Amino acid sequence: MVRYMGASSKDTQLDGKLTEDEVRKIFDKMCEQAAYSSGHEYSGDWNMMNGIQFPLQKFTSYDKAIKWVLDNTQKWGSAMAVKVKEKGKAPYWLLGGWAAE
Secondary structure: OOEEOOEEEEEEEEEOOOOHHHHHHHHHHHHHHHHHHHOOOOOOOHHHOOOEEOOOOEEOOHHHHHHHHHHOOOOOOOEEEEEEOOOOOOOEEEEEEEEEO
């Protein structure tokens, strides 16, 4: 986790075989659970993000993917989900963004 101007970074990985709709539903459930367990204001959790976007970028490493996601999201903005295919590993979705705290 990284902290930046009253926000902390969040990220997780999901199975790359999931569709965008399935990823969106999982993200929505993560936000609901975060609101329940962390509260509704400045929790630094998933529910502080305003929805989810699916940019077209694809990556070959976690490090490149998370750097791009965090460089292209902002506090109170949307989370992003990008596809990652690392050599020797199954493809996965990387979800990430900045959560107000």
